[in-house]
Amino acid sequence: MKVDYTIAIAGPPNVGKSTLFNRLTGGEAHVANWPGVTLERKEGVLRHHDKLLKVVDLPGTYSLSANDLGELIAREFLVNERPDAVIVVVDATSLDRTLYLAIMLLEMYPKAVLALNMADAAEKRGIHVDLEGLEKRLGVPVVMISALKGVGVGSLLDRVLEVAEGSVGREEPLKVDYDGLEPYIAMLEDLLGDIPEKLGYPSRWLAVRLLEGDEHILDKVNELDSSLAHSINELIEKAKKELNISPDLLAIQSRYELIDQLVARYVTRVKLARPSLSEALDKALLNPLAGPLLATALILSTFFIIFTLNTGFPLNLLFDLLGMESIASAIEENSLSGLLGRLFESLSEQVKEGLLSSGSEEWLALLVSDGIIGSLGTLISFVPLLFFAYVIMGAFEDSGLFARAAVVYDRLFRKFGLSGRAFFPAVLGMGCNVASIISTRAMDDDRERVVTAMASPLIPCQARLVVLLALAASAFEDPLMQASLAVGIYLLSFIMFLIVSDLLNRFVFKIRIAPDLLMELPPYHRPSLRVIWWYARSNTEHFLRKAGWIIMALGISTWFLLNFNFNGYVGDNVTASFAASLGKALVPITSMIGLNDWKFALGFEVGFIAKEGLVVTFSNLAGVADPVKALRILGLTPLKALSMALAMNFYVPCLATVAALITELRRLKYVLITVGYQMILAFVLAAGVYWAGVMLGFA
Amino acid sequence: MRIAVLSGVPAGSKAKVISITAGKGKVRRLMEMGILPGEILEVISNSVGPVIVRVRGSMVAIGRGMASNILVEVIGNESRLHHSDSGTS
Numbered sequence: 001m002k003v004d005y006t007i008a009i010a011g012p013p014n015v016g017k018s019t020l021f022n023r024l025t026g027g028e029a030h031v032a033n034w035p036g037v038t039l040e041r042k043e044g045v046l047r048h049h050d051k052l053l054k055v056v057d058l059p060g061t062y063s064l065s066a067n068d069l070g071e072l073i074a075r076e077f078l079v080n081e082r083p084d085a086v087i088v089v090v091d092a093t094s095l096d097r098t099l100y101l102a103i104m105l106l107e108m109y110p111k112a113v114l115a116l117n118m119a120d121a122a123e124k125r126g127i128h129v130d131l132e133g134l135e136k137r138l139g140v141p142v143v144m145i146s147a148l149k150g151v152g153v154g155s156l157l158d159r160v161l162e163v164a165e166g167s168v169g170r171e172e173p174l175k176v177d178y179d180g181l182e183p184y185i186a187m188l189e190d191l192l193g194d195i196p197e198k199l200g201y202p203s204r205w206l207a208v209r210l211l212e213g214d215e216h217i218l219d220k221v222n223e224l225d226s227s228l229a230h231s232i233n234e235l236i237e238k239a240k241k242e243l244n245i246s247p248d249l250l251a252i253q254s255r256y257e258l259i260d261q262l263v264a265r266y267v268t269r270v271k272l273a274r275p276s277l278s279e280a281l282d283k284a285l286l287n288p289l290a291g292p293l294l295a296t297a298l299i300l301s302t303f304f305i306i307f308t309l310n311t312g313f314p315l316n317l318l319f320d321l322l323g324m325e326s327i328a329s330a331i332e333e334n335s336l337s338g339l340l341g342r343l344f345e346s347l348s349e350q351v352k353e354g355l356l357s358s359g360s361e362e363w364l365a366l367l368v369s370d371g372i373i374g375s376l377g378t379l380i381s382f383v384p385l386l387f388f389a390y391v392i393m394g395a396f397e398d399s400g401l402f403a404r405a406a407v408v409y410d411r412l413f414r415k416f417g418l419s420g421r422a423f424f425p426a427v428l429g430m431g432c433n434v435a436s437i438i439s440t441r442a443m444d445d446d447r448e449r450v451v452t453a454m455a456s457p458l459i460p461c462q463a464r465l466v467v468l469l470a471l472a473a474s475a476f477e478d479p480l481m482q483a484s485l486a487v488g489i490y491l492l493s494f495i496m497f498l499i500v501s502d503l504l505n506r507f508v509f510k511i512r513i514a515p516d517l518l519m520e521l522p523p524y525h526r527p528s529l530r531v532i533w534w535y536a537r538s539n540t541e542h543f544l545r546k547a548g549w550i551i552m553a554l555g556i557s558t559w560f561l562l563n564f565n566f567n568g569y570v571g572d573n574v575t576a577s578f579a580a581s582l583g584k585a586l587v588p589i590t591s592m593i594g595l596n597d598w599k600f601a602l603g604f605e606v607g608f609i610a611k612e613g614l615v616v617t618f619s620n621l622a623g624v625a626d627p628v629k630a631l632r633i634l635g636l637t638p639l640k641a642l643s644m645a646l647a648m649n650f651y652v653p654c655l656a657t658v659a660a661l662i663t664e665l666r667r668l669k670y671v672l673i674t675v676g677y678q679m680i681l682a683f684v685l686a687a688g689v690y691w692a693g694v695m696l697g698f699a
Numbered sequence: 700m701r702i703a704v705l706s707g708v709p710a711g712s713k714a715k716v717i718s719i720t721a722g723k724g725k726v727r728r729l730m731e732m733g734i735l736p737g738e739i740l741e742v743i744s745n746s747v748g749p750v751i752v753r754v755r756g757s758m759v760a761i762g763r764g765m766a767s768n769i770l771v772e773v774i775g776n777e778s779r780l781h782h783s784d785s786g787t788s
Contacts, residue, residue, distance in 0.1 A: 067727055094756045097755040100733070403760070520757055
């Protein structure tokens, strides 16, 4: 398959850039990271009029100044890979701000098509754009589209092809009138000679960037010809002195002046209608008191629905409380994790029987049925948990609620050295820690990102919820007590998240000041199911491809530990296995938190694969399917159950989370610190509660 | 006419940016989001957390620390201002 043209999509955040990308590629994207960084690079292909187009989604950025990694990547992509056409997406309802990136891009790269997105919203608000006029003035095709509804996408692609083929569009980059800067730009261009050409940048653009103090560009020029450094600096200083205003301010002002002229000339507003619902919502959600409560209530209620779908909780407890046990257990059995669990159990059983009856050796049959299919089951049972966590994330992000939550939680989080941006990953952790770690990518402060990723495994994910519920049910008959235990652990986890973030800031990074919050609050809109589906699917797939093999490999290794010792296969006698020996070796430690049985220690080992493995192990060891009964058979008193709940909740994050930490943080040190502090925290909390309980006579 | 820092401007007022004092990268980011000297901001919300302003038709949340580095000239809602500035400035 030969690609005819490479097309890039650029645009500032919140203009529907990803929606357009997904619309063009049908959601079929190849996701990778940009070289050397954990910033996603999405690529897809599409066919238009018999031409095969490769589409690359550039990072969403406000400018191309190399203020951050995203801006640098977008800019270097244009210079190095020279796409045949760039689609610059802007928001038709807020041209006076979103055109900024478009102007910057046109100054640097002429082969572009301007896509004014959200055509429907613009029409509703009475915004009319003179497309022909704008097109003539800018010299590149201008198309009105609605990426969400698919309107105008065909003609957008027609224009893209025209630009790629070279039949329309600009030859030279756009010239912005920089007013007082112009003489210095001319002098710099003279001075630079053929350097811009050698570096692949337009000469005028390079001169402007240097005047604006772009260090990345200065370095590049110096690398090529260091003899110029002195005269360049002299010229910049001269400009600063003579202009009496900083050149970068003047440059930015000039661009906005051009934008104001364009908007005044080519945009007409028939009526001025502001969405009043949005204002009313903001009054409530941004209120310092009601806002956090509302955001929390909204997020919790969404999680309750997701939890119920995945595990049955908390709806099952509600029915239990009302005395309708049969409905409660029906909800539990028909939850996704219940259904998937049974599916893989029966699949594994059938494969085992089939293999055994065809004369295969017992260990081999078990390796396939339990080791391989069992691990696959772990991996697959992970999918709904992760998928729905991403559904929540997609919905909150798409609706504009996420940005508001970040704002209202900023004040609380600052006390712990984080900004409100950390709120979202923390909450997402209730769905799945892997999703929360990956979501820290959106944070632009590096230290905050690492700290949030390191602390977020403290938040109980859905797998831990399953174990927590079994422990609560085995410890208490009263559903109200069970619910209190579960809620208590959740509260404690969020408090720990904040405290640990603070400690990491102080002692690992030695910075206590929270990064400043600066974020756009996009207008509210009803989340689009299509956008959420694209989002959740591509992220889940991405994770499976990336961490799937690690989970399979470690799952199978654990199977070996559980079924083998130095003499080979141990058969039914799990007590003789490596794992049991390891468990026995760990008993002195687990005894200190009241769990003086190697079976519990073994449970913790298996729980590393996936935390729900704890209850599965206990069921196997006790020989009963119901984990609650199993825990009682193993002699778990309420106090011990509490100790175990704490230890289980906080100890080493699961395999998938560790895998995510490794791939996202890329520093072994941070991964080790995370695993280490979690082990210590789990031990201290569990031991403290256990011995306090013993002394108070609860043993 | 009154000069104030953005974090001291009550909600409902309009303010014209005079200057921004902060690290180079931060100033640049603010300016590229449209918050630059000469621009008029409409303060939407300002109580305890980040200050929320409308600039060029979009809502932007600016952390309090950063907002206290933005010098503005208050140009709207004079009556309300007199009440609140006796306490703050």
